[in-house]
Amino acid sequence: DTAVSQTPKYLVTQMGNDKSIKCEQNLGHDTMYWYKQDSKKFLKIMFSYNNKELIINETVPNRFSPKSPDKAHLNLHINSLELGDSAVYFCASSQALGAQPQHFGDGTRLSIL
Amino acid sequence: EDQVTQSPEALRLQEGESSSLNCSYTVSGLRGLFWYRQDPGKGPEFLFTLYSAGEEKEKERLKATLTKKESFLHITAPKPEDSATYLCAVQAANDYKLSFGAGTTVTVRA
Numbered sequence: 001d002t003a004v005s006q007t008p009k010y011l012v013t014q015m016g017n018d019k020s021i022k023c024e025q026n027l028g029h030d031t032m033y034w035y036k037q038d039s040k041k042f043l044k045i046m047f048s049y050n051n052k053e054l055i056i057n058e059t060v061p062n063r064f065s066p067k068s069p070d071k072a073h074l075n076l077h078i079n080s081l082e083l084g085d086s087a088v089y090f091c092a093s094s095q096a097l098g099a100q101p102q103h104f105g106d107g108t109r110l111s112i113l
Numbered sequence: 114e115d116q117v118t119q120s121p122e123a124l125r126l127q128e129g130e131s132s133s134l135n136c137s138y139t140v141s142g143l144r145g146l147f148w149y150r151q152d153p154g155k156g157p158e159f160l161f162t163l164y165s166a167g168e169e170k171e172k173e174r175l176k177a178t179l180t181k182k183e184s185f186l187h188i189t190a191p192k193p194e195d196s197a198t199y200l201c202a203v204q205a206a207n208d209y210k211l212s213f214g215a216g217t218t219v220t221v222r223a
Contacts, residue, residue: 004156041198043157043213056210090156097209099145099164104156 003027004105006091012111013081021076021108023091031055032074033092033102034066043090049074050097078110086112115140119201119214126191126221134186134199134217142206146184148177149200151216157200160186191221 004025013019025032033056034046047066048056054066063079074091088107094100116139126132138146145164149157161170163179170177174195176187186199198218202211 040215042215043200043202043211045210045212048209058210092156099162099204101147101159101162102211103159106154106156 002105004091004093004103006089006105006108008108009106010109010111012113014113015081015083017081018077018079019081019110020078021089021091021110023074023076023105025072025091025093025103027093027095027103029093029103030071030096031094031100032068032071033094034074034076035090035092035104037088037090037107039087047074047076055097081110081112083112086110115203115205115208115212117201117203117212117214119199119217121217122215123218124220126188126219128192128221128223129190131187131189131191133188134219136184136186136201136214137182138184138201138203139182140203140205140212144204144206144208146179147202147204147211148175148184148186149202151198151200160199188219191219193221193223195219196221 031050033048049068052068065077068074090107092102092104094102118137120135148160151157161177166181198216200216202213
């Protein structure tokens with residue numbers, strides 16, 4: 001029974017398109033996150049929601065828009081995709097804010113042609 | 114800004130050959146230091162949280178320690194299944210985000 005699940009696992013699309021990545025957690029956690037892992041394997045936080053409220057919004061182009069319909073879901077919509085958006089995007093969740101372990105999904109590999 | 118530096122970048126070990134990974138950090142007040150393991154094509158898997166200098170935690174062949182400037186992940190008598198990338202991350206006292214290091218890729222040969 002997958003704790004944090006992301007769909008799709010792979011996404012191949014052309015420059016300029018709009019795409020969405022979905023994330024769901026069944027752990028009953030209050031806090032969810034989006035991370036980007038680039039080709040050098042660096043994981044960088046993009047956004048965090050706590051009880052559906054945006055808590056962390058790092059320096060991310062406004063083409064990226066997170067949406068949290070409820071505590072168990074956090075989706076990521078990306079407009080006007082660019083070559084530099086190619087990366088692996090990870091969703092994670094934690095029980096609450098603070099020094100809580102974060103549980104990650106298996107990632108969505110986004111490739112821009 | 115928080116900084117996390119991991120060394121070495123890569124580590125090749127023979128099965129049974131113990132070694133240590135280093136995570137040096139700079140943060141204005143530490144809320145927590147985290148160790149994760151990441152296998153190819155998978156998301157990071159949580160291993161340990163350390164909160165204060167002097168703290169140690171163990172899990173099977175792994176032991177994590179913390180000082181005021183760095184953390185070590187000791188791998189004792191590793192097996193091939195310990196092959197993975199090990200990631201270190203810090204959370205500052207005045208923030209909620211995790212700042213990750215670039216990781217150490219460990220390969221254990223049978």
